[in-house]
Amino acid sequence: MATTFRRRRTQSTTSLHIPIFLSAAILAGFAHAAPERIWFNGDIHTADLASPAAQAFAIEDGRFSAVGSNAAIRSLADENTELVDLAGKTVIPGIIDGHFHLFSWYEMSRGVNLVGLNYIPSWIERVKAKATEVPDGGWIIGGGWDHNAAGGEFPTAEQLDAIAPNHLVALGDIDHHTMWVNSRVLEKFNITADTPNPPGGEIVKDPETGKPTGILKETAAFIVWDSDAFVPVKSEREKIWREAITHMNSLGITGMHNMGRSVRELEDLMELVEAGEFPLRMWYGVMVNSGEEVEQLLPFYRTFNKHAAQFRQTGPRLEFGYFKGLTDGVLSSRTAALASDYSDAPGERGKFFIEPSHINDIVHIANSENIPVALHAIGDKAVHAALDAFEQSPVKSDLPNRIEHIEVIQPGDLPRFEQLNVVASMQPQHAVGTIDPYIVQRIGKNRSSLAYVWRKILDNGGKLALSSDWPTSPANPLAQIHAAVTRQSLDGTPKGGWYSDQALTFDEALYAMTQQGAALSGWQKEVGSISKGKWADFVILDRPLPEKMNLDLLQMQVESTFIAGGAVYRSSTQQTAAREQ
Ligand SMILES: [Zn+2]
Incomplete structure (x- = not known):
C-alpha cells in the first residue's frame, strides 16, 4: 500500500466541497479521461445484485466510474492514474444502518456502562465509582442494564439512594424502554404516589405503599429522557455528535436511519452539515404519538428539507425522512403486544403502546403527505396491527x-410485507443476544420458530433491512452480519445456530445493511452499492473474508472508510503508512 494515499488532485477530506462543475468543464474538451484512482486486486462485495462480485473499481470525481475485473479496470489507467493494490482484502459498500439512535452516544460515552453485567451488585459498584467523579447534584447517566440477565427482578431507587443520594441518577435499560432512577430524580420530576401513569407508560409503584419504586416504563421514562434538564447544553451536544460520528465512521458506517426524538437534534445536525463537517448520510425520523403531532410537524418538515437540499453536492447528507410510531413495547418487560398469552405469565399479553386508531391516523396523515412511516412492532399482535394500519391507509407514500423489529409474527402475516410493500427492519443481534436471557421463556417453544424470521420474510417476497438499533446492540456491522449468517451470539453459541434455517448468506446480510437501507430513503441510485455512477462510499476491511462464516468474521478490522471517494476514517496502521510515503 506504499503509494496509496497521496492526494494528486484537490479533494476535501469530508467530501462536501468537491467542485463538481470543475470536472465537467475541464473534461469537456477531451474525448476520453482516465480515472483519478483505481483500486484493484480486492475481494469486492458490491451489494449490486446485477454483479455482486468484483476485483477492481475506478473513482472519478467522488463516484465509481467503473467496476469490474482487474484487467478491465486497470486498462482504463493512464500515467496520471493512481493505482492502489488492495492485496486481496475485502471491500464492501459503506454501511447504511437502518435503525440507529446516534445521540445515545451521550449516555454511552459520558455515563456508566452496565452492558453485559449480569449481577445487580456489579451495577451498583459502577454507579458508586461514577458518583466519586460527578459533583453532587450532577447527573449520573448511562445504563444498558438487563434485569432478565440478572435474575428477573427490577432494581430499585433505594439501591441507588444508598450510594448516590445527592446525584440525579437515571439509567436506561438495554432495550432503552425502561429507566431506573433514584429518589432525587423522582423528586425533581415530581413523580409521586399520586402521579398517574402517562398514556403508554407506567410508573411502577410498590403494591403495599403505593410509592414509585424507581422504575419508569415506556413513556414514563421519557418524562426524564425528553426533559430539558436531561439534555446537555449546546456546546456539549456538538462535541457528542462529532465524537459519535467519528466513532461510527471507524466501524464502516457511512449512513444511518436515525430514530430521533426531537427537532432540536435535527437543528444541531444541520449546523454541522452547513459547516461541511458531517461525514455521514442520515435519514432522520421523528417519533410521534398521534396524527395531530404529524400535522404540527409538517411545516418544519417542509422548511427543513428545502434547506437541506442545498447540501447535496456529494449526494444525500441529512434529510428529515419519516415519522416513527410505537405500536407496542418490548418482550423483555412483557410490554410487547402478543396475540396469545406470554408463556411465562399466563393471562398477560402486553398491550398497545398507542391505540390502533392513533397508529392509523399517523400512517394516513403522513402517507397522504407522501412521507413514509416506521412503526415499532415487536409482538405478533402489534405486527398485525401495524400491517393493518398500512393496509387501511387510503393513500400510500x-x-x-x-x-x-418484528420479533415474533403470525404466519398469516408473512405474505403481507410483499403485498403491502412494507419493508421488514430487523436487528440480527437482538435475536441472538436475547435467546438465553428470556426469548424462549416469554414466547415458548412453539412460537420460537416464528421469532426473528429473516429467511421467512425473504421467502415470502418481503424486503429486509438490517440494523443494530444501537445502543441496544453492538454498532459494529460485522457483529450484526455475524449474527445474521450464523444465528449465534458473540460467544459462538448455540452450536449450529438458533433456528439456523433462518440464517442469511454474507451477501444477503450485506445487501440488507447497504442497498436496502438506501432504497428505503430513495437513495438507491446514488449510494448503497459499489456500482458505476454511484457515490464512492466504501469500506476496506483488513483481510479477506474467512472461508467459514464463524467468529473469525469478528476478527476483521476496518482499515479505512470512504464517503464520495474521500477518506473519513483510517486505522492507525493506515495513517502510519500514509505518513511514510
Ligand atoms: Zn430503536
Missing part, C-alpha cells in the same frame, strides 16, 4: 413504509 412513494417510499415504502416499514415495521421495526
Whole structure:
C-alpha cells in the first residue's frame, strides 16, 4: 500500500466541497479521461445484485466510474492514474444502518456502562465509582442494564439512594424502554404516589405503599429522557455528535436511519452539515404519538428539507425522512403486544403502546403527505396491527413504509410485507443476544420458530433491512452480519445456530445493511452499492473474508472508510503508512 494515499488532485477530506462543475468543464474538451484512482486486486462485495462480485473499481470525481475485473479496470489507467493494490482484502459498500439512535452516544460515552453485567451488585459498584467523579447534584447517566440477565427482578431507587443520594441518577435499560432512577430524580420530576401513569407508560409503584419504586416504563421514562434538564447544553451536544460520528465512521458506517426524538437534534445536525463537517448520510425520523403531532410537524418538515437540499453536492447528507410510531413495547418487560398469552405469565399479553386508531391516523396523515412511516412492532399482535394500519391507509407514500423489529409474527402475516410493500427492519443481534436471557421463556417453544424470521420474510417476497438499533446492540456491522449468517451470539453459541434455517448468506446480510437501507430513503441510485455512477462510499476491511462464516468474521478490522471517494476514517496502521510515503 506504499503509494496509496497521496492526494494528486484537490479533494476535501469530508467530501462536501468537491467542485463538481470543475470536472465537467475541464473534461469537456477531451474525448476520453482516465480515472483519478483505481483500486484493484480486492475481494469486492458490491451489494449490486446485477454483479455482486468484483476485483477492481475506478473513482472519478467522488463516484465509481467503473467496476469490474482487474484487467478491465486497470486498462482504463493512464500515467496520471493512481493505482492502489488492495492485496486481496475485502471491500464492501459503506454501511447504511437502518435503525440507529446516534445521540445515545451521550449516555454511552459520558455515563456508566452496565452492558453485559449480569449481577445487580456489579451495577451498583459502577454507579458508586461514577458518583466519586460527578459533583453532587450532577447527573449520573448511562445504563444498558438487563434485569432478565440478572435474575428477573427490577432494581430499585433505594439501591441507588444508598450510594448516590445527592446525584440525579437515571439509567436506561438495554432495550432503552425502561429507566431506573433514584429518589432525587423522582423528586425533581415530581413523580409521586399520586402521579398517574402517562398514556403508554407506567410508573411502577410498590403494591403495599403505593410509592414509585424507581422504575419508569415506556413513556414514563421519557418524562426524564425528553426533559430539558436531561439534555446537555449546546456546546456539549456538538462535541457528542462529532465524537459519535467519528466513532461510527471507524466501524464502516457511512449512513444511518436515525430514530430521533426531537427537532432540536435535527437543528444541531444541520449546523454541522452547513459547516461541511458531517461525514455521514442520515435519514432522520421523528417519533410521534398521534396524527395531530404529524400535522404540527409538517411545516418544519417542509422548511427543513428545502434547506437541506442545498447540501447535496456529494449526494444525500441529512434529510428529515419519516415519522416513527410505537405500536407496542418490548418482550423483555412483557410490554410487547402478543396475540396469545406470554408463556411465562399466563393471562398477560402486553398491550398497545398507542391505540390502533392513533397508529392509523399517523400512517394516513403522513402517507397522504407522501412521507413514509416506521412503526415499532415487536409482538405478533402489534405486527398485525401495524400491517393493518398500512393496509387501511387510503393513500400510500412513494417510499415504502416499514415495521421495526418484528420479533415474533403470525404466519398469516408473512405474505403481507410483499403485498403491502412494507419493508421488514430487523436487528440480527437482538435475536441472538436475547435467546438465553428470556426469548424462549416469554414466547415458548412453539412460537420460537416464528421469532426473528429473516429467511421467512425473504421467502415470502418481503424486503429486509438490517440494523443494530444501537445502543441496544453492538454498532459494529460485522457483529450484526455475524449474527445474521450464523444465528449465534458473540460467544459462538448455540452450536449450529438458533433456528439456523433462518440464517442469511454474507451477501444477503450485506445487501440488507447497504442497498436496502438506501432504497428505503430513495437513495438507491446514488449510494448503497459499489456500482458505476454511484457515490464512492466504501469500506476496506483488513483481510479477506474467512472461508467459514464463524467468529473469525469478528476478527476483521476496518482499515479505512470512504464517503464520495474521500477518506473519513483510517486505522492507525493506515495513517502510519500514509505518513511514510
Ligand atoms: Zn430503536
